[in-house]
Amino acid sequence: MFTLFHHPFCPRSRFARLALGEHGLETRLVEERVWERREAFVALNPAAETPVLISEGLPPIPGAAIIAEYLDETHGAALGRRLLPAAIADRIEVRRLISWFCDRLYSEAVGPLVTERIYKRYMSVEQGGGAPSTDMLRAAKTNTRYHLAYIGWLARTRNFLAGDDLTYADLAAAAHLSAIDYLGDVPWDEDDAAKAWYVRIKSRPAFRPLLNDSLPGLPPPAHYTDLDF
């Protein structure tokens, strides 16, 4: 049994949830509001970031990319369901894209959008709460368009984002897009290939729990849960 410290709209937490789900691993979810810097959580992960996976008998596993490596080594490889493929060249490409999505797409687009539009609603003034910064939103939305175009380019070139098969690269990208799709911030009409790829990923059973998350007072657009939007 696993426990995941997460936030429902933290895109990296969503990636970890998809990775756990694809491996068929039941997980207890604990919502963590990292901006509160809860002492017991900082003790688990000095970086004070979600997600953190707790697996009995092991040190806390911090960060989506490290959780993905752990799950592949302990479950994916054994079950023959490798979301991090065995061939060296494929591993390089999957890891490159995990980093691209969890670092670049996160910091340039999804992180600012989620922080400004969701987290700030729950933060006190001392924690950085308040109205969203329109400058941040504008920059993040512009960056989202570039990232969507890159995802579309990958989707047109390959069957899945990193190659022939589903990998962590798809889960990382879809997790990030899903968090801002809830906010209506993905311009799907700009890229048919990206949209068609996302529909495929979104239809997977592991994705369902993400589509059920909701925020009081901030409903998602109608297409968010629609599997054929």
Place this chain on the structure above:
Amino acid sequence: MFTLFHHPFCPRSRFARLALGEHGLETRLVEERVWERREAFVALNPAAETPVLISEGLPPIPGAAIIAEYLDETHGAALGRRLLPAAIADRIEVRRLISWFCDRLYSEAVGPLVTERIYKRYMSVEQGGGAPSTDMLRAAKTNTRYHLAYIGWLARTRNFLAGDDLTYADLAAAAHLSAIDYLGDVPWDEDDAAKAWYVRIKSRPAFRPLLNDSLPGLPPPAHYTDLDF
């Protein structure tokens, strides 16, 4: 034969050089000034960051952490010189610390110091060049003290930073500190344990090439190359 696109004072490039050196792998170094966004380099690595390792017959390997995983899988495991240990719990801790040093120590302290004090000397005004920002320097120096204290705490608790043996965690931390030690920006007198640990890592043969790097017009402090400072 490997080729590494790097910058002599990019701390993540230094980590990759140490990893290659510890594995006994000869590498051709090509200096890359990422702020010039050279087209052929951006084609190699869309993230436009150093380091990037070229290994014949494989896609370019971008990023110090991904290079480290690659070297462990292709050389470390085979040669029995694992800088990423085999035990699951140890792998979690080493990966946690690689990320801590390459992401946190980098963005909070070493990245800003190197950018303000070294890169900016070579950048045009359009590229962001100019005089160092004293605010950035002040914040980065304060953060360096916290990071040094954390490294000291690890060094007092364990033989090497991640446990009994030398791992990538030591190389990542030492690579980062070495870049700002050249600038005289590590307050060694604040932490004896960190200093004693650094002297041990710095004395390794793989470290020597880093100590020979120098910048015209900006000599290092006397202790920089001293193995027993």
